[in-house]
Amino acid sequence: MVSIQLLCVGKLKEKHFTAACEEYQKRLSAFCKLTVTELPEVRLPENPSQAQIDGALEKEGAAILAKLPKGGKLVALCVEGDLLSSPALAQQMDAWTVAGASHLTFVIGGSYGLHPSVKNQAHLRLSMSPMTFPHHLARVMVLEQIYRAFQITAGTRYHK
Numbered sequence: 001m002v003s004i005q006l007l008c009v010g011k012l013k014e015k016h017f018t019a020a021c022e023e024y025q026k027r028l029s030a031f032c033k034l035t036v037t038e039l040p041e042v043r044l045p046e047n048p049s050q051a052q053i054d055g056a057l058e059k060e061g062a063a064i065l066a067k068l069p070k071g072g073k074l075v076a077l078c079v080e081g082d083l084l085s086s087p088a089l090a091q092q093m094d095a096w097t098v099a100g101a102s103h104l105t106f107v108i109g110g111s112y113g114l115h116p117s118v119k120n121q122a123h124l125r126l127s128m129s130p131m132t133f134p135h136h137l138a139r140v141m142v143l144e145q146i147y148r149a150f151q152i153t154a155g156t157r158y159h160k
Contacts, residue, residue: 003033003103004146007067008139009060009110010041017136024143031150039063041110053112061115064107072103073123077138078114081125086159090149092124106146108138 012018021036028034040063042056068074073096084092093104106126107118119125128141151158 005105006036007107020140057115061117069103073101075106075124076122077108081127090152094153
């Protein structure tokens with residue numbers, strides 16, 4: 001069974017997002033070993049300078065890279081990433097596992113995104129949409145898309 005890790009910068013606090021994530025985590029247990037890891041977001045002042053933002057991204061990036069398993073595939077969620085359909089994501093995930101990848105890691109950065117060191121190591125840079133979403137909602141969306149990918153690969157009616 002493939003292991004999926006969702007690495008998130010920041011804590012999920014809203015009960016409605018937590019409930020949705022728990023539902024997809026429960027559903028995914030039939031398809032993979034899922035681990036959700038929350039990393040602390042570096043606190044910044046109200047109006048941070050670009051240097052402060054860059055420093056925070058560097059610290060968060062180092063924490064992310066320290067949590068990556070050796071030999072796994074990394075998907076970095078970022079606005080400049082590729083826009084994939086759900087079937088295309090399912091096909092990519094399936095191709096990785098068929099080729100022997102036993103661990104897939106999806107990374108959601110903090111409110112300022114991801115450090116280039118994380119993006120540069122990614123096997124896929126994935127954009128959810130050109131629209132802007134709260135990154136807590138992005139967590140629900142990513143879990144749903146991973147679940148949908150497994151459903152597509154299994155040939156179920158979930159994806160219509």
